[in-house]
Amino acid sequence: MCGLVGLLVKKPALYDTLGALMVPMLIGMTERGPESAGLAVFTNGAKKGELKYNLWANTTDFNYWAGLENDFNQHLGSKVRLSTKGNHAILISHLETEVVRTWIGEHFPGVHILSVGHNLDVYKDIGTPAQVVERYDLGKLKGSHLIGHTRMATESAVTPAHAHPFTAGTDFCLAHNGTISNPFSVRRKLEHFGIHFDTDNDTEAACRFIEWCMRSGDDLETAIKKCFEELDGFYTFLMGTRDKLALVRDPFACKPAVVAETDDYVAIASEFRSLAQLPDIKNASLFEPVPEQLYVWTVEGKA
Amino acid sequence: MDLSKVSVRELNQYLHHDLAKAGVKHVNITNPDGAHNIAVGLDADVSVDIQGHAGYYAAGMNKTANVTIHGNAGTGVAENMMSGTVRVKGFASASAGATGHGGTLIIEGDASLRCGISMKGIDIVVGGDVGSYSAFMAQAGNMVVCGNAGDALGDSLYEAVLYVRGEIRSLGADAEEQKMTEQDIKKVGDLLKKAGFDYNAKEFKRIASAKKLYHWNADAKQEY
Numbered sequence: 001m002c003g004l005v006g007l008l009v010k011k012p013a014l015y016d017t018l019g020a021l022m023v024p025m026l027i028g029m030t031e032r033g034p035e036s037a038g039l040a041v042f043t044n045g046a047k048k049g050e051l052k053y054n055l056w057a058n059t060t061d062f063n064y065w066a067g068l069e070n071d072f073n074q075h076l077g078s079k080v081r082l083s084t085k086g087n088h089a090i091l092i093s094h095l096e097t098e099v100v101r102t103w104i105g106e107h108f109p110g111v112h113i114l115s116v117g118h119n120l121d122v123y124k125d126i127g128t129p130a131q132v133v134e135r136y137d138l139g140k141l142k143g144s145h146l147i148g149h150t151r152m153a154t155e156s157a158v159t160p161a162h163a164h165p166f167t168a169g170t171d172f173c174l175a176h177n178g179t180i181s182n183p184f185s186v187r188r189k190l191e192h193f194g195i196h197f198d199t200d201n202d203t204e205a206a207c208r209f210i211e212w213c214m215r216s217g218d219d220l221e222t223a224i225k226k227c228f229e230e231l232d233g234f235y236t237f238l239m240g241t242r243d244k245l246a247l248v249r250d251p252f253a254c255k256p257a258v259v260a261e262t263d264d265y266v267a268i269a270s271e272f273r274s275l276a277q278l279p280d281i282k283n284a285s286l287f288e289p290v291p292e293q294l295y296v297w298t299v300e301g302k303a
Numbered sequence: 304m305d306l307s308k309v310s311v312r313e314l315n316q317y318l319h320h321d322l323a324k325a326g327v328k329h330v331n332i333t334n335p336d337g338a339h340n341i342a343v344g345l346d347a348d349v350s351v352d353i354q355g356h357a358g359y360y361a362a363g364m365n366k367t368a369n370v371t372i373h374g375n376a377g378t379g380v381a382e383n384m385m386s387g388t389v390r391v392k393g394f395a396s397a398s399a400g401a402t403g404h405g406g407t408l409i410i411e412g413d414a415s416l417r418c419g420i421s422m423k424g425i426d427i428v429v430g431g432d433v434g435s436y437s438a439f440m441a442q443a444g445n446m447v448v449c450g451n452a453g454d455a456l457g458d459s460l461y462e463a464v465l466y467v468r469g470e471i472r473s474l475g476a477d478a479e480e481q482k483m484t485e486q487d488i489k490k491v492g493d494l495l496k497k498a499g500f501d502y503n504a505k506e507f508k509r510i511a512s513a514k515k516l517y518h519w520n521a522d523a524k525q526e527y
Contacts, residue, residue: 253416253434256378256396271377272356273337286356286375288396288415291435 001152002164002177003029003129004257006238006268008145008245008297014264019141021278025267026129026138026148028274032177033150036163037132038124040173040240042299043143045118046092051170053091053100054114054122056160060086068108076103085136087160088114088123097170112161112198117171119143119242124163144299145245147238149175156201166204168211171242176203177255177270178234186230206231210239224248224294238268246296253291260284266297307334311341323347335361337377342370345387362389365406381408384425397434400427403444409498416453419446422463428498438465439475447494449502460512466491468507479513 005025009018018041026037046052057064062084069082072091076099081092093100097116104111115122121143123136129150133139149164156162165175180186183205187197195208209230213223220239227237228251236255239246247268249257260267260275262284269275278284289295304314318330332353335341339358342351345368353361356374366385375393384403391399394412401417403425410418410427416434419427424443435453438446441463451469458475465478466487474480483505492504 251435253397258375258396271337271358272375273339273358276336276356286393288394288413291416 001032001154003032003150003270003274004175004177004236004238004268005029005148005270005274006146006240006245006247006266007148008266008299010264010266010300012144012301015144016142018143018146019139021265021267022141022146022148023133023139024277025269025274026133026150028277029148029150029270030129032270033152034128035153035158036124036126036151036160037129037149038122038151038163038165038175039132039138039141039146039148040115040120040122040165040167040175041141041143041146042119042171042240042242043121043141050092050094051097051100051116051118052121053093053104053116054120055089055091055104056087056112056114056125057089057108057110058087058160059110065089068111071107072103075107087125088136090121115167115173116169117167117242120167120171120173120240122165122167122173124149124165125160126158126163144243145240145297147173147175147240147245149177149238154179156199159199161199162201164203165238165240166201166207168208169215172207172211172214173240174203174207174210175238176206177236178250180206180231180233180235182232202233206235206237220244220246220296221294228292236270243299244296245299246294247289248294249289249291251291257289258286259289259295260286304330305333306336306338306341311338315340315343318342318345318347318349318351322349335374339377342368345370356393365389375412376410380410381406381425384408394431400425403427405444407494407497413450419444419463422446426494428494428500430498430500432469435472436475438463441465445490445494447491447498447507449495449500457510457512459516460510462512465510466507467510468502471508471510474510477513477516478510481509481511483507483509 065084165173167173180202183202186205210223236249335355337358341361343363346366350369353372358377360379362370363382367387369388371390376391376395378396379398381389382401384406386406388407390409395410395414397415398417399414400408402421404423408427411430413431414429414433418433418437420439422441422444428447432450438457440459442461446465448467452471454473455475457478488504
């Protein structure tokens, strides 16, 4: 069992409230996933030609991050911008992604790259949703849309890296409620194409498979149709791209989802109890998404 | 009872123990906010109104009581119901009325997948559509669907009978359409009246077991 939440605010005036609206949603899913929680949020972008790297390290030592910044600048002769919050850091650089990845891998192997993108930030860690929210001050997040996850592991270890959402490529994230039965055959297929995996988690295989399909030219809808063929198992997927929030349930739809929509927002959760605290929820239009249908909401003005 | 002030456990303990002593015949529950297990295991002649959306297993194992959910219901509403009536004014999520032994479950909106799975005598009336795999291995009772049905309706049916007014995307193994008899029309008419749905019973199709899976057939070589 796991909990999913998704939120897209329709008016730029509401971007400042995105985190505050999300907090009761994520905490509402504590019973479905008490051991890890995570959030992927689409915020203000990096400057043109730059990319944001969200990093996680098993230390809250500020000097560690300052050392990383210093070494990066010295070794690569390129000034990065770094903002940190405990274990978490956001590094902004205009260097090639592979250069940054390789350098971090070689010099700071304890650092886990959570995400790469223009707009995407990812926070995930072990602990209850309330603890993770407090640790990273997630209530203050601003942005247009987000996906969140609370985890109760049924396979693979409970570590920050195994928490959801997962990311692949740039500005793509996925959170999953369910179990994929054939992640290793999907991995073997993708590894032939040089795709690297960070963990042995089943959701990471699904995330990288969808991103690989899209990088190969498919749109999201075609990539999801390939999932129905390729992925064996149960899943409700929540996905985020720079300007879209998407939801799909497998043909058996064992994993729940409910959607609420008002003039101000689209909110998705595994169960209604995570939507109950949203403003004007009594007048929201509610529905249960049907299996095998891709639901996509686009951020106004970002398409 | 206000569920923003009392816990579901306190509410259910009141419904199980204190209600009968006090001779209370009506309970109003406010702010359900999708909580699980609201009003489960009732065994009293009482009417309960839930003012909002209920979470998993609302009114499960109900006996005698009449429960109305003025909103939507989560997974497993009225599961394993024994008698009485449960009415959902909105839509119901998966496995509504699962394994129900008796009583009547009325869903005014749509019911999701696996509605009436393994039902054992309950009557289920759905105002809208039912999702795929509904009435899977249904053993006894009746299901009346005023809208459409999804895939594999009535797979491996036993003695339960299904009546569908709209389209059926596909029938499950061993389920077949059969001729509506006068008895069927009367039964559907009575259930529609009880549910308060204004449809003509003659518009419904009867789906029941072809009884080819009833007995082990050694010659079938597992080719069902």
